[in-house]
Amino acid sequence: MKKKISDIINKKNKQKIVCLTAYSKNIAEEVDKHVDIVLVGDSLGSVLYNYSSTKKVSLTEMINHSKSVRLGIKKSLMVVDMPFKTYSTKSLALKNSKKILKETKCDAVKLEGGKRVIEQIKFLIKNKIPVMGHIGLLPQSTKKFKSKGKTNSEIKNLISDAMLLQESGVFAIVLECVKTEIAKLITQKLNIPTIGIGSSVYCDGQVLVTDDLIGLNHTNIKFVKRFSNVKKYINVGIRKYASEVRKKKYPTKKHSY
Ligand code: KIV
Numbered sequence: 001m002k003k004k005i006s007d008i009i010n011k012k013n014k015q016k017i018v019c020l021t022a023y024s025k026n027i028a029e030e031v032d033k034h035v036d037i038v039l040v041g042d043s044l045g046s047v048l049y050n051y052s053s054t055k056k057v058s059l060t061e062m063i064n065h066s067k068s069v070r071l072g073i074k075k076s077l078m079v080v081d082m083p084f085k086t087y088s089t090k091s092l093a094l095k096n097s098k099k100i101l102k103e104t105k106c107d108a109v110k111l112e113g114g115k116r117v118i119e120q121i122k123f124l125i126k127n128k129i130p131v132m133g134h135i136g137l138l139p140q141s142t143k144k145f146k147s148k149g150k151t152n153s154e155i156k157n158l159i160s161d162a163m164l165l166q167e168s169g170v171f172a173i174v175l176e177c178v179k180t181e182i183a184k185l186i187t188q189k190l191n192i193p194t195i196g197i198g199s200s201v202y203c204d205g206q207v208l209v210t211d212d213l214i215g216l217n218h219t220n221i222k223f224v225k226r227f228s229n230v231k232k233y234i235n236v237g238i239r240k241y242a243s244e245v246r247k248k249k250y251p252t253k254k255h256s257y
Helices: 005-010 025-032 044-049 059-072 090-104 115-126 152-168 180-189 230-246
Strands: 017-021 037-040 077-081 108-110 131-136 173-176 194-197 205-208
Touching (some): 005 077, 037 059, 037 205, 044 059, 090 115, 173 180, 180 194
Parallel strands (some): 077 108, 108 131, 194 205
């Protein structure tokens, strides 16, 4: 059965929420079998296009990849990242989130930031657009890969942003690279789930970039664990194909018209 937002919220304090990214139908099909949430992350900018920052990802790119992902999803909740500068004002945020929902048939959008974007988030929710929050390290706002929650002012801002987001009606919040004790505290304070990435086991759920965990994309980011090495299997198939073509073993009669 297709997951609803209420199913995700109801998991808090009962079951861990599993979330992964997908950028295309074939990966989405496999991810969908195992997770609760599929995120079309704007991380696709660095993972697929080698962009120096997610700021370069366009709305068209997000929509096109999301349309493909949609084809692979049967049961998970589908969330799409709103790219940089597509939600700088309330009206822009509404116009672009409506376009994303209409064209991709996703279930929700994700926006980066707390207080800074709270008016846009409230406006979307008032207009019945489901929103996932994202605080901590914000790739659309910084190039520096640094954990958050080390200084008193960072801790104060993280907690107040999390509370503001909850009050505005987001259904879950991604905590990226938030120090363990602060992620734990925020998770305990909130009634909605936190989804961690580099933010410890104390979050209600976990998200990773699928390409990183299956070994399709090579990265040395601290929070990434490689669970498989699909490049190895891809190479086996492609090497065999190339060798059979060169040796004229493929195509045979069976593969010819
Ligand atoms: O863009 C992305 O993939 C993300 C997650 C890693 C949280 O925002």
